[in-house]
Amino acid sequence: MRFLSHSIIAGRNVKIVKPLFLNILYTIAGEPMLLDMTEFLHHAIMAFSGHNTQPWKFRVKENLILIYPDLSRRLPAVDPLDRKLYISLGCVLENLVIAAGHEGYRTLVGYSFQNGAISVNLEPADGKIDDDRLFNAIPIKQSTRRQYDGRSITEADVERLASLPLEQGVSALFVANPEKIERVIGLVKEGNNIQMNDRNFIQELVSLIRFNEAEANRYRDGLSSKAMGNPSLSRIIGKLFMKFFLDAKGQLKKDEKYIRSSSALMIVLPEKNDRDSWIKTGRSFERLALCATILGIKNAHTNQPCEVPELKKKLQKLLSAGNMHPQLLLRLGYAEPLSKSLRRSVSEVII
Numbered sequence: 001m002r003f004l005s006h007s008i009i010a011g012r013n014v015k016i017v018k019p020l021f022l023n024i025l026y027t028i029a030g031e032p033m034l035l036d037m038t039e040f041l042h043h044a045i046m047a048f049s050g051h052n053t054q055p056w057k058f059r060v061k062e063n064l065i066l067i068y069p070d071l072s073r074r075l076p077a078v079d080p081l082d083r084k085l086y087i088s089l090g091c092v093l094e095n096l097v098i099a100a101g102h103e104g105y106r107t108l109v110g111y112s113f114q115n116g117a118i119s120v121n122l123e124p125a126d127g128k129i130d131d132d133r134l135f136n137a138i139p140i141k142q143s144t145r146r147q148y149d150g151r152s153i154t155e156a157d158v159e160r161l162a163s164l165p166l167e168q169g170v171s172a173l174f175v176a177n178p179e180k181i182e183r184v185i186g187l188v189k190e191g192n193n194i195q196m197n198d199r200n201f202i203q204e205l206v207s208l209i210r211f212n213e214a215e216a217n218r219y220r221d222g223l224s225s226k227a228m229g230n231p232s233l234s235r236i237i238g239k240l241f242m243k244f245f246l247d248a249k250g251q252l253k254k255d256e257k258y259i260r261s262s263s264a265l266m267i268v269l270p271e272k273n274d275r276d277s278w279i280k281t282g283r284s285f286e287r288l289a290l291c292a293t294i295l296g297i298k299n300a301h302t303n304q305p306c307e308v309p310e311l312k313k314k315l316q317k318l319l320s321a322g323n324m325h326p327q328l329l330l331r332l333g334y335a336e337p338l339s340k341s342l343r344r345s346v347s348e349v350i351i
């Protein structure tokens with residue numbers, strides 16, 4: 001199955017084994033080229049995902065791509081309800097839709113989870129659906145977990161992000177008021193205190209840290225030291241270091257410094273708190289981050305207040321968000337990029 005490639009040719013659906021070979025034949029015959037759908041997946045899987053778990057699997061059926069959750073990649077300690085997992089599926093879905101649109105395919109997305117999957121039907125359109133900018137931003141965007149340079153984002157750019165059309169029922173809020181940002185830092189502190197004293201949380205986190213390049217290249221997932229701006233260490237030393245030096249106080253000191261160096265906070269919040277809304281939150285977030293990338297703006301998560309239920313309520317109140325559900329909290333600003341986080345190959349995620 002992995003070696004099969006599925007393609008669409010100008011309205012006709014064909015399933016082929018060797019697209020390159022057939023493309024040569026079609027070119028000789030003057031027929032339109034076959035489109036290799038794995039190209040869409042190549043861009044799709046560059047999506048954000050919680051702890052870079054990449055919790056997705058794909059089935060490609062003629063003009064239909066099904067996205068399945070990979071439940072073996074759940075994060076039960078930090079994400080017991082699979083909220084992050086489904087937000088991550090929304091991120092991968094958004095990239096897929098952008099990549100297909102870039103190649104001139106209209107997409108019809110089904111959230112109904114028939115057979116446990118999100119369905120994406122592809123239909124040839126007349127020419128490209130989107131301009132190239134979102135597509136070109138996909139390989140560049142990243143979570144830039146480092147100190148930012150303190151420059152302010154212009155009001156015009158905040159307005160550009162704030163006016164981006166998001167998925168139905170999902171909104172984004174932007175906070176630049178220093179006093180409000182300090183109050184959010186207070187919630188991050190409370191979150192760190194709870195999470196850093198939770199053994200399961202720490203164990204899960206450590207299991208996904210790739211302490212050196214050899215580990216990062218072997219797994220091609222998780223949180224690599226390089227992508228987090230940390231030095232490369234052997235696993236034994238890295239674990240010892242975390243055991244003795246990773247605590248709530250140290251983490252907060254770093255978080256405070258990083259948040260204060262940023263220009264604004266962005267909160268993505270849907271009206272509902274169910275699986276479909278999480279997927280739509282992921283789609284909206286990916287689009288916002290791509291748009292920010294086009295504007296040269298970096299982002300990094302500081303999600304603690306969204307992950308601890310009692311803090312979520314406090315954040316809701318602080319933001320005057322009514323009954324909306326803050327799902328992602330990010331800082332925005334300017335910084336040099338960090339090393340890229342790796343992804344598994346397309347062949348590993350096709351079933």
Ligand SMILES: Cc1cc2nc3c(=O)[nH]c(=O)nc-3n(C[C@H](O)[C@H](O)[C@H](O)COP(=O)(O)O)c2cc1C
Pocket residue numbers: 046047048049050051052083084085087088091141142143144145222223227300301302303304340341
């Ligand atoms: C739902 C979700 C939650 C995330 N939560 C955090 C977080 O709490 N802290 C963090 O540093 N990054 C967080 N991230 C970012 C991921 O760790 C990041 O996307 C992944 O490591 C891949 O790295 P890249 O985005 O730079 O390619 C989150 C991403 C998603 C989609």
